[in-house]
Amino acid sequence: MLTSTVLQALALTGLTLAALLLVWFSLTLAATERAVSRVTRASLNNLILEIQTDTETSRFTKVKKIRKVQKVQELIGDRFATSGSCVFFRILSNVFDGVLFACIAFLGQGPLWAVLLIGLLGAVLVAVISILVRRSSSSNNRPVEVMLRHARLIALAVRLTPFATVKEGQHSSKSRKGQEELSDDEELEKIQLEQGRATIDRLVEANDFDSEVSEMLRNVLTLSETLTREIMVPRTDMICIEQTESLSDLLKLCSRSGFSRIPVIGEDVDDLIGVAYLKDAVRATAFNPQASDRPVSSICRQPMLVPESKPVDDLFHQMQRTRQHVAVVVDEYGGIAGLVTIEDALEQIVGEMEDEHDRTQHAEPEQIGPYKWKMPARTTINDLEDIFEVDIDEDDVDTIYGLLTKLLGRVPIVGMSAVTRGLRLTAVDSAGRRKKVSTIEVEPAQADDLTGEDDDMQHGADSDRADDSVEE
Structure with missing residues (x-):
């Protein structure tokens, strides 16, 4: 027992x-x-x-x-x-x-x-x-x-x-069907992003976050899907300075454009020399006025180059590690595709940012003189033609900003002007963090000769269509 x-x-x-x-x-x-x-x-x-x-x-x-x-x-x-x-x-x-x-x-x-x-x-x-x-x-x-x-x-x-265990033949058959497998790191990351979005959506529905915070959280998750080419300033909108220009010219360009970092180029945009910083120019000329005649290339810094296919989150972390606020974007052939700043990456999270100097452009054209108008840069050429009763006849541009850019042959900055069809277009104001021209003044090129009736102004404008001119 x-x-x-x-x-x-x-x-x-x-x-x-x-x-x-x-x-x-x-x-x-x-x-x-x-x-x-x-x-x-x-x-x-x-x-x-x-x-x-x-x-x-x-x-x-x-x-x-x-x-x-x-x-x-x-x-x-x-x-x-x-x-x-x-x-x-x-x-x-x-x-x-x-x-x-x-x-x-x-x-x-x-x-x-x-x-x-x-x-x-x-x-x-x-x-x-x-x-x-x-x-x-x-x-x-x-x-x-x-x-x-x-x-x-x-x-x-x-x-x-x-x-x-999945056999090799089954792997190849799945690949032929175009099915993505979980063993791929990209598919795993995609699943984790979808889970993150679903979690944020549940938090928003539960009123744990306000709408602005939830939108920023969603934007953070989309950084890896956004490429640098989508947020960069294209090369056609880049403000550059030639390496033979002086530091005095650089200071003037920075003052007029509103930018503190300007790419320095040689023969063309693809011939990138470096990046000139406003603070370096000020440091060089503040106590030595004779240094104003030095070439811009003397203060150039080595540019940070990034591919246009780089995800924005990787770009942001790289700029943080290297303590760079501006990078030059290159395409697959090694040419300059554009320019990107750390603020461009931040805007993908928090939205459009403006500083204390930014102004909101006018909603509609405004007459400020007998024959002088102040117009938003986005004003269409058709509106310009109706106001001044002229025929611009430009098929490849739609706005007066595009018209001024075409006449100048480069990105306009405040103070630049050009004449076409008897009208003078002058960039007078900029807005936004990218300091893009926001307001353009339009007036007859020879206002003194056009003080008569409206039909006299029309005749004077039509007679001056032969030549276009550009001024700075």
Whole structure:
């Protein structure tokens, strides 16, 4: 009788330990199942680089750590197979937990219905706990650490479930169908962005954030999808200065354009010499007036070059690291595509930014003299023709800003003017952070000769259509 009691106690202890071991195994698989979907190849490559450059670690330890990281790289090579193996053994562990709990109840001399109920409730309880662990475990924040800690266990689970591995032929057939696989880091990043947007939408619906904050959060998530070419100032709108110009000319150009950083060029825009800073010119000439005649190339700084296909989030971080506020954008052929500033990247998050010097351009043309009008830069050429009763006849531009740009042959800045069809167009004001000309004054080129009736002004304008002229 005593021997039977001892054997029963030993059996009960063994079943309890086995059940607890399966519970631990199920929770571990739940955590690693979550980590598999969050580890990227880039993070593992960076970790290997850190291990190789660690001067405080011995060579033996480095090799050991690198082998473990390589094991994780093999596991995430097919995320479907690894995740499927984890799910399979987690479910199998839950089932065996239920069986072990039922056996423990049976050894306790319980009735049959109680044995079955305890086994069922035990399996369900372990399954619920594993799901909660999967959602709130450290694998959400430290997936690489979780995978490294349990790499051998997961590798064993994958080897024991060869049916979960996707064969090479199935991979190629999916590729032919154009289906993107989760094992690709780009697809993983896409899924994480979609999850982030869904989380923000839920927070907005719950009124946890106001509309402006939620919009900024959405904009942050779209930075990786926005390319530099979408936010840059195109080369046709760039304000540049030739390298032979003097520092005095640079100061005047900065004053008129409103910019403090001007690209310095040689023969053309593609012949980029560098970037001239207003503060460097002021520092050079403030206490040495003779330095005003020095060429701009003497204060040039090395330009920061970025490809036009660079994502805006990477551009923003690079400008932060290098402490650069302006970068020159190059196309795939090495030509200058445009200019981008750190403010351009910030505007993708917070929206349009204006400083205390920016002015809002007039909504409609305004007459300020007998034959003198002040017009917004976006005023159409048709409106200009109606006001002055002339025929501009320009098919490749639609606004007076475009007309002035065409006449000048470059981006207009405040103070520049040009004459066409007997009318003088003068840039008089700029607005916005990019200091783009916002207001243009239009008047007859020879106002003194046109003080008569309106029909006399019309005749004088028509007679002067032969030549166009440009002034600064």
